[in-house]
Amino acid sequence: MELLILIVVIAVVALATMGLVVGSAVRRRPRRAVGRGGRSDTDLSPGVGDDAEVPRDAPTRTIDDVGLPAAPETAPPRADASGPPVIGDVATAGPAENLAPSVPPQQRPPAEMPAPAAGRLVRLRLRLSRSQNALGRGLLSLLSGDNLDEETWEDVEATLLLADVGVVATGELVAALRERTKVLGASTPAQARAMLRDELLAQVGTATDRSLRTSVPDRPAVVLVVGVNGTGKTTTCGKVARLLVAEGRTVVLGAADTFRAAAADQLQTWGERVGAVTVRGAEGGDPASVAFDAVKRGIDSAADTVLIDTAGRLHTKTGLMDELAKIKRVVGKHGPVDEVLLVLDATTGQNALVQARVFTEAVELSGVVLTKLDGTAKGGIVIAVQRELGVPVKLIGLGEGPDDLAPFEPEAFVDALLGEPV
Numbered sequence: 001m002e003l004l005i006l007i008v009v010i011a012v013v014a015l016a017t018m019g020l021v022v023g024s025a026v027r028r029r030p031r032r033a034v035g036r037g038g039r040s041d042t043d044l045s046p047g048v049g050d051d052a053e054v055p056r057d058a059p060t061r062t063i064d065d066v067g068l069p070a071a072p073e074t075a076p077p078r079a080d081a082s083g084p085p086v087i088g089d090v091a092t093a094g095p096a097e098n099l100a101p102s103v104p105p106q107q108r109p110p111a112e113m114p115a116p117a118a119g120r121l122v123r124l125r126l127r128l129s130r131s132q133n134a135l136g137r138g139l140l141s142l143l144s145g146d147n148l149d150e151e152t153w154e155d156v157e158a159t160l161l162l163a164d165v166g167v168v169a170t171g172e173l174v175a176a177l178r179e180r181t182k183v184l185g186a187s188t189p190a191q192a193r194a195m196l197r198d199e200l201l202a203q204v205g206t207a208t209d210r211s212l213r214t215s216v217p218d219r220p221a222v223v224l225v226v227g228v229n230g231t232g233k234t235t236t237c238g239k240v241a242r243l244l245v246a247e248g249r250t251v252v253l254g255a256a257d258t259f260r261a262a263a264a265d266q267l268q269t270w271g272e273r274v275g276a277v278t279v280r281g282a283e284g285g286d287p288a289s290v291a292f293d294a295v296k297r298g299i300d301s302a303a304d305t306v307l308i309d310t311a312g313r314l315h316t317k318t319g320l321m322d323e324l325a326k327i328k329r330v331v332g333k334h335g336p337v338d339e340v341l342l343v344l345d346a347t348t349g350q351n352a353l354v355q356a357r358v359f360t361e362a363v364e365l366s367g368v369v370l371t372k373l374d375g376t377a378k379g380g381i382v383i384a385v386q387r388e389l390g391v392p393v394k395l396i397g398l399g400e401g402p403d404d405l406a407p408f409e410p411e412a413f414v415d416a417l418l419g420e421p422v
Ligand SMILES: Nc1nc2c(ncn2[C@@H]2O[C@H](COP(=O)(O)OP(=O)(O)OP(=O)(O)O)[C@@H](O)[C@H]2O)c(=O)[nH]1
Pocket: 227, 228, 229, 230, 231, 232, 233, 234, 235, 236, 257, 263, 311, 312, 371, 372, 373, 374, 375, 396, 397, 398, 399, 400, 404
């Protein structure tokens, strides 16, 4: 009898153990909702068999979730804002650490010290001349010939049009060059270069004020960055923040592109690298409210500049106009917007001009940022955009690297187009 009881007990224990093992194995099996291949919800890359409808972004963190530290009790010293400070000025502001980023200080990598703005275009000149070879070299070889016949002038015209200089500016350039060669006769390569340099500079404009209003007295300067998605707005905000931090200025970033959580993540990463706070809202939330909070944050922490990244989806023109107008109006409760920068992708050529026109109807622009000039031979878009909009190109993007954005300098730009003097 005792033996029978013992056998029954052993059998019960064995069955219970088997049940536990099977249960935990079932629990360990990956759940389909997380994604195939056991992807975590912070892995943003698509997995095989993923459902396109299932949002892949990590849950959006609001400004409350990201644990921003409290503003310093006493306001840090502001940058000297007496003159009209521009990118390229000597550093005058306090250190970037006055505004702590959104991760706790102990987990924060040391903020980077980006390259200063001065001379950037010269450093990036090689990249520009490589992409613009067809324009500069092509024109030079045509104009240096002994025989400037009608066919050659047609080729000059075609070269300018292909480089997106635009019909009107091309006509003016060809007329001016014809006039000068009539007087000079056949020109040597050096003469041709000098003549072309003069005429291109006249079209690009050397007297235009291209300074960025990134610092104003008694409050942070507010810079609104607008443009169609994919043109490089977020990247530009990040790069401009680096330019400012390199000059000792303090920056707050506003992630008013609430369409994609990834866009705000991207902006925050740019900010964290240089010790700038990013103010963000819920995904799909009101962009104007994020912009408002960002400016408030800038005021409370006595920052020099608040850079606001917007979404710019061209669903409908009315929607875009309403959204941008609302952002401007709501931010205006704190004070005026000092710069509205339109970001245009230079590789999209004439399309960029069409987009630009829509934006000028939506909001008053103060400057253009031409991105991706490293990836196109159509540098003439600089001339066409300015002529079309009556707004100066202030910055140009010459690569995906963090410091591949340069203040636009007409002389350095034209020299890069034409290559080294012969
Ligand atoms: N080659 C090159 N790539 C650039 C430049 N500027 C931006 N990019 C790239 O363009 C892509 C789009 O940039 P984003 O900053 O995400 O563009 P966005 O306008 O904010 O896009 P949305 O968030 O979708 O509205 C990224 O891969 C950037 O690295 C540039 O000057 N040169």
